[in-house]
Amino acid sequence: MIGASFPSVLAHAQRGDEQAFAILWRDLQPALLRYFRVATPAVTEDLAAETWLGVIQGLERFKGDERGFRSWVFTLARHRAVDWQRWKARRPAMLVPVELLDDQAAPDDPAAAALEALSTRAALTLIAELPHDQAEVVALRLIAGLDVAQVARIVGKRPGTVRVIAHRGLRRLAQLAGPVVLAHGSVTR
Amino acid sequence: MSGEDAVPAEMHRPRRPLGPTPAVLDQDAADRLLTGQLDPADAPPGYAGVARLLAAATAPASPDELAGAAAAAAEFTAAMHSPHALHSPHSPHSPLVPRSAPMPRKLLSLKATAVAVVAVLSIGGVAAATGLVSVQLVAGHAPTASRGASAAHAERGTAVAVDSRSAGEAALGGLCRAYLAGQGGQNGKREDSPAFRALAAAAGGADKIAAFCQSTASATTATGAKGQQGTGPDATGAALGGLCRAYLAGQGGQNGRREDSPAFRALAAAAGGADKIAAYCRDTAPGGSATHQQGQGAPSSTGSGQGQGQGQGQGSPPSTTPAQDQGQGGPPTTTG
Numbered sequence: 001m002i003g004a005s006f007p008s009v010l011a012h013a014q015r016g017d018e019q020a021f022a023i024l025w026r027d028l029q030p031a032l033l034r035y036f037r038v039a040t041p042a043v044t045e046d047l048a049a050e051t052w053l054g055v056i057q058g059l060e061r062f063k064g065d066e067r068g069f070r071s072w073v074f075t076l077a078r079h080r081a082v083d084w085q086r087w088k089a090r091r092p093a094m095l096v097p098v099e100l101l102d103d104q105a106a107p108d109d110p111a112a113a114a115l116e117a118l119s120t121r122a123a124l125t126l127i128a129e130l131p132h133d134q135a136e137v138v139a140l141r142l143i144a145g146l147d148v149a150q151v152a153r154i155v156g157k158r159p160g161t162v163r164v165i166a167h168r169g170l171r172r173l174a175q176l177a178g179p180v181v182l183a184h185g186s187v188t189r
Numbered sequence: 190m191s192g193e194d195a196v197p198a199e200m201h202r203p204r205r206p207l208g209p210t211p212a213v214l215d216q217d218a219a220d221r222l223l224t225g226q227l228d229p230a231d232a233p234p235g236y237a238g239v240a241r242l243l244a245a246a247t248a249p250a251s252p253d254e255l256a257g258a259a260a261a262a263a264e265f266t267a268a269m270h271s272p273h274a275l276h277s278p279h280s281p282h283s284p285l286v287p288r289s290a291p292m293p294r295k296l297l298s299l300k301a302t303a304v305a306v307v308a309v310l311s312i313g314g315v316a317a318a319t320g321l322v323s324v325q326l327v328a329g330h331a332p333t334a335s336r337g338a339s340a341a342h343a344e345r346g347t348a349v350a351v352d353s354r355s356a357g358e359a360a361l362g363g364l365c366r367a368y369l370a371g372q373g374g375q376n377g378k379r380e381d382s383p384a385f386r387a388l389a390a391a392a393g394g395a396d397k398i399a400a401f402c403q404s405t406a407s408a409t410t411a412t413g414a415k416g417q418q419g420t421g422p423d424a425t426g427a428a429l430g431g432l433c434r435a436y437l438a439g440q441g442g443q444n445g446r447r448e449d450s451p452a453f454r455a456l457a458a459a460a461g462g463a464d465k466i467a468a469y470c471r472d473t474a475p476g477g478s479a480t481h482q483q484g485q486g487a488p489s490s491t492g493s494g495q496g497q498g499q500g501q502g503q504g505s506p507p508s509t510t511p512a513q514d515q516g517q518g519g520p521p522t523t524t525g
Contacts, residue, residue, distance in 0.1 A: 018266045022258060022261070025261050025265075052261055053264075120251065142243055142246060167214060171214070173238075174236050174238065
């Protein structure tokens with residue numbers, strides 16, 4: 001989060017100030033990459049770049065505070081993710097099996113690696129193993145830092161539904177992580 | 190409400206043995222987990238692992254996640270200076286506009302390409318122009334360079350001394366291609382870059398670049414036939430200036446390691462040693478913009494060395510290029 005200086009940073013960026021834009025970019029790019037790593041594991045950089053293109057195109061017209069800005073950026077990001085998933089669905093023949101991608105992108109056991117080394121990437125890979133709607137809601141809540149109402153708007157569901165999905169996601173994550181925790185004993189630092 | 194989270198069975202692959210189903214979370218604990226406010230030690234039974242996992246997923250940004258900052262900033266500036274891009278009829282967030290993923294990706298990569306080509310040329314191309322001051326330029330294959338190959342070729346080239354004049358023309362040819370390619374788009378405005386100031390100097394004025402490039406383009410294919418275009422000293426000065434600015438500007442950042450590139454070897458040769466570049470540039474920089482001349486001292490070695498541009502030289506006018514120049518725009522990590 002940028003915080004108190006956000007309105008000024010935004011205003012400068014809207015006037016074309018490259019440095020101000022760089023502040024916005026640095027603040028949100030890691031979260032965008034991580035969101036895509038969960039939602040569309042194969043093409044994170046490309047989709048993040050496309051999202052920024054949309055941000056640049058719409059920046060002048062954006063009005064709102066930082067929370068609104070983040071919500072808007074991730075709305076664009078989700079559009080890109082949905083597009084990509086549709087595009088992917090239309091071209092099944094071109095695809096590498098998902099399992100293969102997973103195995104290439106992830107360590108042998110994402111759960112073990114995530115808990116042992118606390119690797120961000122492994123943690124994201126494990127979240128990506130959730131059913132898609134759970135992974136998406138967890139990513140938008142946790143990584144994008146959006147609240148339930150914002151996530152509900154973005155994914156087109158009711159807030160109560162978003163809560164339920166997030167709940168299921170967390171429980172599922174606990175199940176995924178459970179055997180690893182048991183196998184490695186304590187998880188305290 | 191439960192109908193909405195029905196998931197097709199095949200979407201979930203049970204790939205590992207699942208642990209026992211943990212207790213149901215209360216809403217407060219779930220919210221704190223999802224906002225990163227729940228310490229693993231305080232997590233409800235069965236959720237300590239999740240808390241650690243979520244903490245890892247929200248760890249501070251790593252350098253590679255921020256590696257594209259320079260390219261993104263360049264993209265931003267290019268787009269902001271292009272009314273076409275800004276007032277695109279496609280509202281980026283209108284649900285009515287059909288969005289096709291492959292198309293904008295291609296668009297973006299084309300734009301990034303143009304930026305990358307310009308970026309490479311403003312370093313390498315200018316470096317090649319330095320050849321005109323009788324610096325023994327170390328560049329790529331002589332035949333390629335004399336055809337006006339993209340600077341990227343020279344960057345990754347082996348140590349072959351090239352006739353300085355043809356190297357200079359190679360640089361001008363590359364600059365011209367970049368200029369002509371950029372005219373239609375947002376890079377047409379890049380005349381404020383060192384590379385294009387060099388080009389303007391060679392052409393005799395910013396408004397003469399197009400004509401200059403068109404005449405040069407036809408002539409450069411005949412190797413060594415040029416030299417009377419008034420290229421010489423002006424281009425040289427500007428080229429050195431641009432090179433110096435690039436050097437000084439790069440010291441603090443990820444370009445700090447550029448001393449191993451042909452461009453900076455050329456600069457080092459002109460300066461009389463790598464350690465003399467900074468002093469040389471301070472003395473030489475002809476009318477360089479003062480803003481870029483602050484960083485002094487030894488070249489920083491803290492640069493990450495990660496270039497992000499992956500340009501493919503495109504959009505060249507057909508008359509100038511026998512073949513498409515393929516420029517690798519990620520310069521700092523060139524290894525011979």
